[in-house]
Amino acid sequence: MQGGVFTQVGRIESRDLPIPQPQRGEVLLKVAGCGVCGTDHHIFDGELTRGVAPPVVLGHEIATRIEAVGPDVDGLTPGQFCAVDPVIGCGVCPACRSAQPNLCNNTTTIGYKLNGGFAQFLTAPARNVVPLDESVGIAGAVLCETLACVLNGYDRLEFAASSSALILGAGTVGLLWAQVLANSPCRKLIQTEPVDYRRDKAAQLGADLVLDPDADALSARVRRDLPDGVDFIIDATGSADAITQALPLLAPAGTLMIFGVCPAHERVQLSPYDLYEKEAKIIASKMPPNTLERSARLIESGRIACDQIVTATRPLGALADAVAGFVDNRQSQIKVAIDPWA
Numbered sequence: 001m002q003g004g005v006f007t008q009v010g011r012i013e014s015r016d017l018p019i020p021q022p023q024r025g026e027v028l029l030k031v032a033g034c035g036v037c038g039t040d041h042h043i044f045d046g047e048l049t050r051g052v053a054p055p056v057v058l059g060h061e062i063a064t065r066i067e068a069v070g071p072d073v074d075g076l077t078p079g080q081f082c083a084v085d086p087v088i089g090c091g092v093c094p095a096c097r098s099a100q101p102n103l104c105n106n107t108t109t110i111g112y113k114l115n116g117g118f119a120q121f122l123t124a125p126a127r128n129v130v131p132l133d134e135s136v137g138i139a140g141a142v143l144c145e146t147l148a149c150v151l152n153g154y155d156r157l158e159f160a161a162s163s164s165a166l167i168l169g170a171g172t173v174g175l176l177w178a179q180v181l182a183n184s185p186c187r188k189l190i191q192t193e194p195v196d197y198r199r200d201k202a203a204q205l206g207a208d209l210v211l212d213p214d215a216d217a218l219s220a221r222v223r224r225d226l227p228d229g230v231d232f233i234i235d236a237t238g239s240a241d242a243i244t245q246a247l248p249l250l251a252p253a254g255t256l257m258i259f260g261v262c263p264a265h266e267r268v269q270l271s272p273y274d275l276y277e278k279e280a281k282i283i284a285s286k287m288p289p290n291t292l293e294r295s296a297r298l299i300e301s302g303r304i305a306c307d308q309i310v311t312a313t314r315p316l317g318a319l320a321d322a323v324a325g326f327v328d329n330r331q332s333q334i335k336v337a338i339d340p341w342a
């Protein structure tokens with residue numbers, strides 16, 4: 001089979017690989033499409049190394065069909081269309097035993113340490129696979145994992161009716177957050193995004209007000225509508241500068257959600273006194289612990305405009321360029337998916 005192998009920082013090679021065999025409790029999956037994510041870009045750039053074991057096939061936003069099932073697999077049959085939860089915890093540490101494998105220190109995550117979705121086939125534990133209705137298409141299945149992450153973040157916010165929110169960034173994550181909040185009792189939803197094309201998407205997909213953080217007087221404009229500030233700031237940029245800029249806009253008793261993955265060396269400037277005055281909270285959300293099933297049902301409901309987010313499909317031969325060019329692609333794409341059979 002064909003696969004794109006991350007061999008070292010700055011290098012992804014197209015290789016002919018053996019088709020893996022499903023072991024006990026595993027399924028063999030035929031990849032229909034796999035999304036290129038900001039974390040793939042961070043791994044490629046060498047900014048994210050924890051839990052990554054090259055040579056490895058990256059790709060954790062996987063739309064697949066079950067090709068074969070290994071021994072002791074119940075309830076899954078060849079031909080089923082599926083999404084994949086990439087997180088595999090050690091199973092024995094306190095985090096794993098409290099159903100939070102995303103916080104395990106010894107994860108063997110698919111697309112980080114185990115071969116992922118930028119190949120024609122992969123194997124995965126059957127318990128990490130969630131069947132999806134065919135009607136959601138490849139875009140719906142590709143976004144299922146990211147939406148599961150957003151639902152985990154949403155649960156951690158304890159969002160209340162009459163809350164206001166500011167989402168930083170209108171890439172895949174920001175646009176999924178906007179749609180989840182647009183379906184919630186959110187009083188006012190503001191979104192910032194420097195790229196014109198993405199601001200148009202944000203306005204179309206749920207934000208009440210969309211601002212350019214570089215051009216608009218962000219603070220004055222937000223406070224015109226929300227004089228006390230915003231109840232929830234959700235970072236979907238993974239940029240410490242964006243967080244530093246927005247943090248003073250937090251309302252009393254407000255919460256900052258760290259959601260986008262910042263490069264490990266970045267630092268946010270904050271005023272401890274300001275946070276004290278506001279009794280503010282800073283929380284974070286990391287990967288989906290057990291929200292994939294809910295994400296699948298939400299995507300099947302048709303309330304998430306997946307086709308508006310997956311804006312391009314590329315062949316495996318274009319993988320290295322798609323990962324390396326992740327930042328430049330922001331001008332014209334939201335989510336690029338790889339079709340390993342194209």
Ligand SMILES: [Zn+2]
Nearest residue numbers: 037038039061
């Ligand atoms: Zn991702």
Ligand SMILES: [Zn+2]
Nearest residue numbers: 090093096104
């Ligand atoms: Zn563990």
